Amino acid sequence: MNQPSQSGQNKSKLVGVQKIRTMIEGFDDISHGGLPVGRTTLVSGTSGTGKTLMGVQFLYNGIRHFDEPGILVTFEESPRDIIKNAQSFDWDLQQLLDEGKLFILDASPDPEGQEVVGNFDLSALIERIQYAIRKYKAKRVSIDSVTAVFQQYDAASVVRREIFRLVARLKQVGATTLMTTERVDEYGPVARFGVEEFVSDNVVIVRNVLEGERRRRTVEILKLRGTTHMKGEYPFTITNDGINIFPLGAMRLTQKSSNVRVSSGVKTLDEMCGGGFFKDSIILATGATGTGKTLLVSKFLENGCKEGERAILFAYEESRAQLFRNATSWGTNFEEMERQGLLKIICAYPESAGLEDHLQIIKTEIAQFKPARIAIDSLSALDRGVSNNSFRQFVIGVTGYAKQEEITGFFTNTTEQFMGSHSITDSHISTITDTILMLQYVEIRGEMSRALNVFKMRGSWHDKGIREYTIDEGGPQIKDSFRNLERIISGSPTRISVDEKSELSRIVKGVQGEGLL
Numbered sequence: 042m043n044q045p046s047q048s049g050q051n052k053s054k055l056v057g058v059q060k061i062r063t064m065i066e067g068f069d070d071i072s073h074g075g076l077p078v079g080r081t082t083l084v085s086g087t088s089g090t091g092k093t094l095m096g097v098q099f100l101y102n103g104i105r106h107f108d109e110p111g112i113l114v115t116f117e118e119s120p121r122d123i124i125k126n127a128q129s130f131d132w133d134l135q136q137l138l139d140e141g142k143l144f145i146l147d148a149s150p151d152p153e154g155q156e157v158v159g160n161f162d163l164s165a166l167i168e169r170i171q172y173a174i175r176k177y178k179a180k181r182v183s184i185d186s187v188t189a190v191f192q193q194y195d196a197a198s199v200v201r202r203e204i205f206r207l208v209a210r211l212k213q214v215g216a217t218t219l220m221t222t223e224r225v226d227e228y229g230p231v232a233r234f235g236v237e238e239f240v241s242d243n244v245v246i247v248r249n250v251l252e253g254e255r256r257r258r259t260v261e262i263l264k265l266r267g268t269t270h271m272k273g274e275y276p277f278t279i280t281n282d283g284i285n286i287f288p289l290g291a292m293r294l295t296q297k298s299s300n301v302r303v304s305s306g307v308k309t310l311d312e313m314c315g316g317g318f319f320k321d322s323i324i325l326a327t328g329a330t331g332t333g334k335t336l337l338v339s340k341f342l343e344n345g346c347k348e349g350e351r352a353i354l355f356a357y358e359e360s361r362a363q364l365f366r367n368a369t370s371w372g373t374n375f376e377e378m379e380r381q382g383l384l385k386i387i388c389a390y391p392e393s394a395g396l397e398d399h400l401q402i403i404k405t406e407i408a409q410f411k412p413a414r415i416a417i418d419s420l421s422a423l424d425r426g427v428s429n430n431s432f433r434q435f436v437i438g439v440t441g442y443a444k445q446e447e448i449t450g451f452f453t454n455t456t457e458q459f460m461g462s463h464s465i466t467d468s469h470i471s472t473i474t475d476t477i478l479m480l481q482y483v484e485i486r487g488e489m490s491r492a493l494n495v496f497k498m499r500g501s502w503h504d505k506g507i508r509e510y511t512i513d514e515g516g517p518q519i520k521d522s523f524r525n526l527e528r529i530i531s532g533s534p535t536r537i538s539v540d541e542k543s544e545l546s547r548i549v550k551g552v553q554g555e556g557l558l
Contacts, residue, residue, distance in 0.1 A: 050078055058268040061180070061217045064102035065095065067286025071271040072262055077243060080266070081208045081218040085232050086247035091258065091277075091284055092221040095247070096183035097123065098283040099219050101132050103181045104142045111181040112173050112216075113145045114166075116189035120145040130283050144173050149189075163203040167210050174214055182211060186221040188233055208241065231263065242266040248274070253426035255395050260286055276434060278397040285401055289437050298500065303414075303449055304348075306340030309519035310478075313495050313504035318476060321447045322499070323440050325420075325471065327454040328480030332491055333512055334453040335359070337478070338416045339373045340516060341451045346383040350413035353406055356388045357422040364388070371516045385410050391422045396435040399423060404442055415443060419453040420470070436470045475499040480510065485523070493519060 050061050060074040069075045076082050076099075086092050100111035115123060123145065124134045137143035148166060173179065184207075191200050211218045220241065222232045227248045244263040249256050259274040277286040302317035305324075311317040318324055324341075326334045342352045356364055364386065368375045378384035387406060389399070407415065417423075417439070424432045443450040452474070471477060477497040483490050493510040495503040506522035527535055 058265075060268070061103075062106075063099050064106050065098055065284050065286065066282070067275070067277065067288045068260070068284070070288035071260075071275055071286065072265060073269050073271070076217055076219070077265060077268060078217050079212060079215045080242040081211060081220055082243040082245060082265075083232070083241035084219060084221045084245045084247060085224050086221075087224055087227060087249065090247040090249045091279060092223075092247060093118070093123075093185050094279065095284055096185050096219050096221055097127060097132070097134075098130075100143065100181050100183050101127070101134070101137075101283075104137055108142075109180045110142045110144075110177040111183065112170065112177065112179045113143065114148055114170060114182065114184045115145060116148050116184070117186055119149055120147050130281060141177060144177050144179070146170060146173060163207055167207055170207075171210060171214060174216055180215075180217060182216045182218040184218065184220040186223060188221075188223040191233070247277075252428050252431060254392065255426055257395055257427070257431055258397060276397040276400075276431070276438075278395070278401045280401055280405075287397065287400060287434070287438050289434050289441070299447070304344045305337070306342075306344030307337065307517050307519065309508075310337075310493075310495075310517075313506075313508070313519070314476065314498055315501045315503050318449060319500065320449055321444055322475035323443065323450045323452065323473065324476040324478065325452050325454060325474040326478040326480060327456060327471075329457075329482060330455050332480035332482065333493075333510065333517060334455070334480060335364075335367065335418055336371055336512060336517055338418050338451055338453060339368045339371060339375070342384060342414060342416055343373045343378070345414040345449075346378045346381070349383070351383055351385075351410060352378075352414040352416070353385045353387065353410055353412045355403060355406075355415070355417045356386060357391050357417070358419055359388070361386060361388050370514065371512075372514065373516070385412070391425055396423065396427055396431055400435055400438045403439055407442065407446060407448065412448060414449045414451070416451045417453070419455050421453075421455040433470055433473075436473055440473050471497075483523075492523070 050059055059078045060072070060076060061078045062069050062075040063072075084092050084095055097113065100113055103109040103111050113123070118126075124138075127134045134143060134145075138145065146166075146169060170182070174182065187204055190204070191197060208218070208220075224231060224233050224246075227250050231244060231246070243265045246261045246263055248259045248261070250259065251257075258277050258279070260277050261274045262270045262272075271288070275286055275288055277284055279285070299320040299322075301320040302311075303320050304311050304317045305314070326337050328334055338354070342354055345352045354364070359367070365375050375384060375386065379386065385406070387402070389402075391399075394402070403415075403417075420432075420436065423435065440450065454470075474497075476495070476499065479494045479496040481492050483492050491510040491512075492507050494507045495505070497503075508522055509520040511518045511520065
């Protein structure tokens with residue numbers, strides 16, 4: 042995100058339209074620098090989508106970061122309610138009012154409910170706004186919301202004309218304005234009364250859509266007249282600091298790929314990976330339940346802590362008590378690692394929050410604890426009840442942030458199929474990861490066995506054999522490849538006959554001989 046300077050105006054863009062930075066986390070990225078200076082931006086959304094918050098945050102950030110006074114015109118909430126609600130974000134609007142940096146113009150309905158008589162005319166209000174802009178030398182104006190004006194008066198065409206006059210006057214005095222309005226449906230007409238969008242140069246849509254069993258907040262810039270912006274919907278959440286947008290399409294992985302290796306905590310697995318995982322890489326262990334994915338996670342974290350590295354485990358399937366009990370049975374002492382301040386364990390139900398909220402929690406915990414390694418167990422738990430696109434965006438957000446912070450990440454994914462070949466993941470996230478470990482059950486001579494394979498390792502040689510994998514009190518034990526068997530991946534291996542074995546041996550020796558020439 043652009044760093045704040047003495048002025049909120051962004052002059053770095055090689056375009057004709059100058060922009061003013063909102064300093065709303067992520068918005069200046071998707072808008073390519075902020076809102077066009079001296080123009081009105083319409084923010085439209087259904088009830089509860091965060092429109093008022095965006096308007097207040099736009100003004101507050103202007104004062105806080107650039108010392109730019111602001112004017113808030115409220116047609117709905119009383120100034121007292123606005124000031125009180127802002128306190129939940131630790132924004133002291135009363136202090137800004139006392140300092141003359143913020144002015145709230147109260148145009149909310151008469152609490153006595155008196156009927157409005159005569160023609161509708163905003164002339165007096167327009168003059169008050171213009172006077173306040175000049176008096177306070179305000180550069181930013183927020184109007185919340187024009188829908189309330191339409192609800193008070195029946196003559197919609199007259200109200201639209203007056204709103205147009207208001208926008209024209211704000212443009213004339215050079216104010217950068219954010220104006221909110223309501224809409225009926227998340228994906229219906231832009232605004233409730235039809236044509237408000239045509240009186241604005243810029244339109245932003247905020248949504249709070251129910252996907253499956255969870256709500257998902259997104260923001261979309263529909264238009265920024267005369268300038269560029271990113272297209273499509275971007276997830277956002279509301280934190281203690283206000284609106285936080287995740288500009289996934291704007292992420293730039295500028296760090297260099299590391300050639301440094303880190304241990305998985307399992308010697309044989311390190312050998313299969315050509316010397317361990319690459320630092321800053323993303324590892325995905327995928328397989329049916331009970332195949333030992335969480336065990337590999339615990340060894341990965343334990344190894345990091347032994348090296349003096351900090352680590353965080355985000356657990357979405359097991360409680361702390363379960364994690365501690367299982368780790369102890371494998372000879373891993375999570376409690377001691379926590380006591381030393383090297384490990385932090387975050388347990389949460391996937392349904393306790395939306396994916397954007399989980400992503401924000403992960404980013405906040407990483408920023409505060411500064412780990413060298415993180416693990417998520419498991420991604421598939423977070424996949425429940427959300428769309429593939431939402432889940433993929435979440436994974437991109439996590440992996441992108443981990444790489445940006447040069448953290449090695451180990452994630453698990455539980456597949457539904459118990460045996461046999463299966464998709465790596467159901468949400469097509471395998472391309473985002475650098476290393477994939479495939480774990481599965483196979484039937485050998487009437488008994489169930491576990492199999493492990495390094496399916497993919499970007500930028501490195503790796504063992505392509507399918508190894509037998511057992512678990513005992515010492516943890517994971519990776520043995521030799523299954524001998525004299527083929528079709529292991531299918532879950533129904535067949536024994537190779539002696540003649541076939543001899544022929545394969547002859548072919549392998551021939552290939553090796555060619556390699557020496």
